[in-house]
Amino acid sequence: SQTVTYVYQQQGTVTVRYVDTNDKELAKPVTLTGGVNEPYDTTQKEFSGYKFVEVKGAPASGEFKPESQTVTYVYQQQGTVTVRYVDMDDKELAEPITLTGGVNEPYQTEPKEISGYKFVEVKGAPAAGEFKAENQTVTYVYQQQGTVTVRYVDMDDKELAEPITLTGGVNEPYQTEPEKISGYKFVEVKGAPATGEFKAESQTVTYVYQLLTGTVVTEHVYIDDNNNETQIVDAIEKTYNHGETYLTEEQNFEGFEFIRTEGGTPTGTVTGGSVIHVKYIYKEIKGTVTIIGYDENKNEIYRKTISERVGTEYAIQPPEIPGYLVIDNILPDNAQGEYIDGNIDVIFYYSSEQGRIVQTTNIVFKDYNTGGIIDEGYSEIATDGENYSYTIKSIPGYYIERLVVDMISGFPLPFETSVSPDGQSGTISGVAKGDVIITVYLELTKQ
16 A cells, blocks of 8 residues: 655744834735745845834844744834025025934924024024924024225325224125324325125225324413513414424523423424424513712712513613712713613712813723723722822732833823732822722732
8 A cells, every 4th residue: 555645834923014103014024934944034124204213023034933023123204304505585595405304303404504694583493403204404594794894094005094894784784984093184085985785795985185284382481579470582383293292491581580381391292283382481680770979078868779570671860869960971880781680880970069170090800911891890980180099909819010100181180000019909099180080900919
């Protein structure tokens, strides 16, 4: 007999599933069948909008078993965020960036720095959020920027101040103003207008200034006893450019002494458009003239002192004295002159009887070697017929070489002269004769 034997191999099944993270089927399951202990191999699929995450259940490759096995491919749904960078007219300024991530996972975007543009706002999806199943777009909107450079220059285009740069959106308004610059005056605007709109191209507004001049006024005045001011000379007015140095000085005026300055400093720097007043204050230096009247016996019958600024001219007339007449032929040489820093005695001689006749003797000190006058000296008078004797002392530091008599008018009676042995004094004596004027010269030599 024969035996027919049917041999069977036990079969196993592997079910391959494709699901999302919520176990939702993304494709129909695939069932693989094979003998127990035989190998199996499964394949991962690609699904648009999903990213493979993991395999659950049975391994992706293995052996069939008597019991059914399930291989589960798990996918996460993906979301995309497109990041755009555009201007106000939606024109692309940079390549868009696409971000991809799992739905509900966070995303983060940032604005870019784009030369010549300023970030304004975000449109569409928010700058930071979560990926969604549908595509999202984050749009960064930029405004094109324009620049306006503001310059401040002089007439030679030399910078007077640091330039200022203004930045703003194209077509937006800008406003500039001239600066106050010490010593300069604004003249005009060149280049772009002072007020306008920003443009895509750079613009320059140039403020042009003119250098100002300053004035220095110098006065020299004196203050009198009543504190009144009087100009000594006309005021001096000079013009300087801004920034230049000026110098004023006190002056030496005859008859005046400098006290102080008022107003501006004697030297300094001029600011354009300014006026500097420098006032030099002086006081008068006064001299005196004492008018003295003597009678024929040299008794003082009149005295008056007057004063005036040194250097001022004077002319003294003999004062009228009741009961006396001035002796005209002996008017003093210093009746006219200029005030000095000191006192001058102007002496007039009077006669108490009208027509009384006198002799005048002028005493003058002279340099023996040069003949020059050292001192005008003084005068002596004697009445007609009077015995006179005058002792004349030398000037300190000199001694008398000789004594010389010169007749000016008339012919005197005989007289005698002598010089002391030490040369320190001389004498002249005699009898006076009326209507006679003589001059006695003491010729001196320095000791």
